[in-house]
Amino acid sequence: MTTLSRIKFIALTLLTAGTFSLRADIISGSYTNDCTSLVKLWDVSGTYNSTNEDQGETETEEIILAMDGTGAITGSGHFDIVDPADDSTLSADFIASGKVSSAGSVTRVKLVFVSNSGTGQVQGREVTFSTKLNTNFEIDGNSRMLIGKSSGKIKVTIPSLGVTKSRPVPSSPAAENLPDEVDGAWGLSLTAAPDGTQYSGGGTLTLSNGKSFDLGAAGTYSSKTELSKISLKSTDKSTPLALSLVEQNLGNTLSVLSLKGKALGQKLNFKQ
Numbered sequence: 442m443t444t445l446s447r448i449k450f451i452a453l454t455l456l457t458a459g460t461f462s463l464r465a466d467i468i469s470g471s472y473t474n475d476c477t478s479l480v481k482l483w484d485v486s487g488t489y490n491s492t493n494e495d496q497g498e499t500e501t502e503e504i505i506l507a508m509d510g511t512g513a514i515t516g517s518g519h520f521d522i523v524d525p526a527d528d529s530t531l532s533a534d535f536i537a538s539g540k541v542s543s544a545g546s547v548t549r550v551k552l553v554f555v556s557n558s559g560t561g562q563v564q565g566r567e568v569t570f571s572t573k574l575n576t577n578f579e580i581d582g583n584s585r586m587l588i589g590k591s592s593g594k595i596k597v598t599i600p601s602l603g604v605t606k607s608r609p610v611p612s613s614p615a616a617e618n619l620p621d622e623v624d625g626a627w628g629l630s631l632t633a634a635p636d637g638t639q640y641s642g643g644g645t646l647t648l649s650n651g652k653s654f655d656l657g658a659a660g661t662y663s664s665k666t667e668l669s670k671i672s673l674k675s676t677d678k679s680t681p682l683a684l685s686l687v688e689q690n691l692g693n694t695l696s697v698l699s700l701k702g703k704a705l706g707q708k709l710n711f712k713q
Contacts, residue, residue: 465667465689468633468640472695479700479711481625483548483580484508484648485541485587489518489617498524504537504617510654510680512541512706514552522561531570533559543707550578550587563597570597576615582625591615622650629684631658631671631695638662644673646682646704654682654704668698684709 476482489504504518516537523530539552552575559570578589592612598605626649633642640660647653660671668687675682684702688695699712 465691466693467635467638467662468631468669468671468688468690468695469635470693471630471632472690473628473630474695474697475626475628476697476700477626477628479697480709481548481582482627482648482704482707482709483541483623483625484650484652484705485514485550485580485619485623486650486652487620487623489620491617497526498522506537508541508705510675510677510682510705514539514541514550518554527563528565529561529563531559531561531563531568533570533572535572541706548580548707550580550589552576552578554593563599566599566601568597568599570595572596572610574610578615578617580619580625585619585624587615587617587619589615624649629673629686631673633658633660633669633671635662638664640669640671643676646673646684654680656682656684673702 486506486508489506491502493500500520500522502518502520504516506514506516508514514537517535518537519534521530521532533556535554535556537552537554539550542549554574554576557571559572561568561570572593572595574591574593576589576591578587581588590612593610594607595610596605596607628647629644630647631642631644633640638661640658640662642658644656644658645653646656655676656673657676658671658673660669662669668689671686671688673684673686682704684700684704686697687699688697697711701710703709
């Protein structure tokens, strides 16, 4: 075997044995990851419009919700109910409050709707009313709907008769289509500055609706495992957002191997 043949043979042997396998590098610079395929993160802010018909009765409503970085929800809305069968109409503005939380893979949305100044007619008589509804939803990411149950109470006054009565609102199924911009999509950007095997830097969590949260970053790199452990925390103390990631930088492409933490009231957990 000639010298050139020996060199070629040795080179092929080394390649076959994987001696030249790609090593993971320390993270340095700026990177962006779309995390939607790992785990969904929901912000239910938006405008909800619905029209429901049941045995000739028509109900229309509009709800505008805003959710903050803790998962707390505030909002307002209006509804109209028309029932030609008994000449009844009811209309009211309302306020909304609630919270988003999660357990395992289930994301829950709890909402309370309160109206203290409803007006209308029942069987031709003028009425005023107040109502409180408690609604517990779960997010169905496949159908992109809020699905759950609603119950509450209502107090109706008929001024012409001097009569006021309160009644419970029985539990019943409830469903709302999510607005187009509510899709659970989100991403992380990271800028890391290594000092030896230690990291410092910052990042941003960005939702598909454009809302973003600034993050501080810290972490370590292990040359033994070739993995980086990164901790991300909100720079705004009023927003308890914290994530722990294990990442690998191969060919200047940053891959998330695991993710755990809490954001927008939801527990996030992913492991490759």
